[in-house]
Amino acid sequence: PHPQVQHTACNGSSGLGLYSRPFIESFEETPMLVAVLTYMGYGILTIFGYLRDFLRDWKIERCHVAREREEQRDFVPLYQDFENFYTRNLYMRIRDSWNRPICSVPGAKVDLVERVSPDYNWTFDYTGKVVEGVINMGSYNYLGFAENTGYCADASAEVTMKYGVGVASTRQEMGNLDRHEEMEELVAKFLGVESAMAFGMGFATNSMNIPALTGKGCLILSDELNHASLVLGARLSGSTIRVFKHNSKSVPYRCPHCKTVMEGSIVRLPEVIALKKRYRAYLYLDEAHSIGALGPGGRGVVDYFGLDPRDVDVMMGTFTKSFGAAGGYIGGRKELLEYLRSHSHSAVYAASMSPPVVEQIIASMKCIMGEDGTTLGRDRVQQLAENTLYFRRRLTEMGFIIYGNSDSPVVPMMLYMPAKIGAFGREMLKRNIGVVVVGFPATPIIESRARFCISAAHTKDMLDTVTIPPCLAQNGYLFHTKDIKSVHLWSCVLPFFLPFYSFHFLVQRFPNLGTVLKIEKMGWIEKIKLTLVGYPPIPLSGGCM
Incomplete structure (x- = not known):
């Protein structure tokens, strides 16, 4: 297995790999026996999948998917790739573990709409009942700002009464409000850059702006685990793309995607910046999950390492996680942002951000910066760090295999076996704990996992409920532990x-x-x-x- 990787150095020294604080990341390689058994599990499911498809073709087993009419049998088949086969015969077995509807604020606890399936997850019926008080370990509510009461919610409600909900125009026409201007100035101040620009959708912030920054003749170095928005943006740009394997020893420096949400890892930014300066490249830093969640001031991975924001050419992030809002931003030099305002498809053609969403961003960001006159934001950043360390330590002490950086609030716990994906999610929900389970193709086929997202809103009692009997410890057979x-x-x-x-x-x-x-x-x-x-x-x- 891979040993824990630890770097301890000083940022002010010369050379690469220089850190001002301990930098610990752990990624244990899947044991050979477990890998073989996992492949066997998928193999058995695949064999039975082909058998069931055969029975469906002969109408021995009921077919729930759309099928060609008899007169269309000689047409191109509706289903001819492995993705459709996987969906029918593997995904459907555990489909109930995803897309669960909620009917409350996605805070530390959440209410779920109860549903049942009469046909093995092909369709769902709602019972009319509500599962109340489910501990929410799946939402990206890092700082606990996903709430319907308090300073931020009251500010958003007040702005809604003044401006309404929608703007009905683009920023370049009649949709540029004074609140938009104030928000962008505040974002630039928060990041420590010259200028910033906000967009109504986090996904589009990457996918629609990268094509405006690069094109034919450019080279993009991309991590294989980059988010789909980065991948799409790079493809749309027409640039030459070179993908390298995540965490590969043959590639000593990671791509600028700051925290991989499935791995719980943090980019080695000091090394990346040194590499960027050495080869005179441009650095695009995606802080979708780290902004607000990392660093003593909640300013992301740059703040976490104590680096100069001016060393990053393009700073990207989203408001959907730590700020409890929606949309994304790009920050950097003033000339860069002026260029994007007139060349970015997301800036030119997209409708303006909703006023209450803008106010939620302003209020939560001021709270983090302490400009609301309280220490509430600073306390939440500190509480998130404490909760993260406590939860990771608890799982490690219990013998579970967890991935990622010791300071990352994204905590992947390895399950490996395909059978455990659905079993784990169902068993935890029975105990009023909502978690996200992830498997192939979102992860490598032998690295299925449960993903916990820690929040500042979680109390110690909540975290203990998740990590003590009758939950994790009592159901150790559902997971893969070292013991x-x-x-x-x-x-x-x-x-x-x-x-x-x-x-x-x-x-x-x-x-x-x-x-x-x-x-x-x-x-x-x-x-x-x-x-x-x-x-x-x-x-x-x-x-x-």
């Missing part, structure tokens, strides 16, 4: 092979298995009861998916 690998293998491999048959003959043939699994027959479906030291048994249906 219960034998349990992990048996509990997830056996259901793949024998989902509807008794395990009793295995227990008799292999007595040691009885010390790991306690088997109880439950009608047609087996339930595996796992007893860990100090915790009571918790059932899991055989046939994890």
Whole structure:
């Protein structure tokens, strides 16, 4: 496995890899046995997927997807790529783990609309009930500004009464409000740059501005894990693109994407800036997830490393995470921003940002900067840092394998097995904990994971509820820990092979298995009861998916 990578140096020294604070990131390579078993799991699912497609073609099994009419059989097939096969036969098994509708503010706790599926996740019916008080570990509400009460919410409501909700025009026509101008001046001040410009959509901030900055004859170096908005913008630009492998030892410097949301990592910005100066390149820094969440002043990765913002040519970020609003921004030199105002498709053709959204940005940013006359913003930044360290330490002490930087509020916890993706999300929701589970193709096929997003709004009691029995510790068999690998293998491999048959003959043939699994027959479906030291048994249906 990869060892923990730690850099400790001084930014003022010459050379690369110079840091003024400890920089620790951990990425443990998937164990060979786990990788093989994970591939086996996907292989079995794929084989049964082809079998089910065969049964659907012969109308033995009901087909829920759109199909060609008989007279169109000789046309180009509707489904001919692996993505459609994956969606039908693998994704549908665990589709209930995503797109869950909520009916409250996405704060530290959230209310979910209860739904059931009568046809194995092809369609959903709403029961009319609400699951209240679910601890929200999935939203990017880093500083807790996603709220409907308080200073920011009151300011937004007041502005709505004055300006309304929509502007009904572009910035270049009749949609440039005084609040837009004030917001952009405040953003530039917050970032420490000459000028800034805001856009109504974070995705478009990347995808529509990169083509205005680069074109044919330019070279873009891009990390393979860059966000889709960066990838799309680079492709639309017509530039030559060279993709390098994330965290590869053969590529000593990462791309300017500051924090990879699936990995919880932070860019080695001091090295990137030194490299940029050495080769006289331009640096585009995406701080979608780091702005507000990193640094003593909440000013992002530049503040985190104590660097000069003027060393970054283009500073990009979003208001959708730490600020509880919407849209994105670009900051930099005044000449750069004046150019974008007249050449960016997002600036010229997009409608202006909604006034209450603008006011939410202004109010939350002033709060972080302390210009509201309180220390509330500074306290939230500090609380987020403390919550992050506490939660990561708790998971590490319990033996779970987690990825990323020790200061990143994005905490990926490895699950590996495909069966665990759905099982983990469902079991946590049963305990009123909402988490995001991620698998292929969003991650490498052998690196499925659960992703926790820490917020300053989380209390210690909430974090303890997530990390102590009867949640994570009691359900250790659902995860991959360093201490219960034998349990992990048996509990997830056996259901793949024998989902509807008794395990009793295995227990008799292999007595040691009885010390790991306690088997109880439950009608047609087996339930595996796992007893860990100090915790009571918790059932899991055989046939994890």
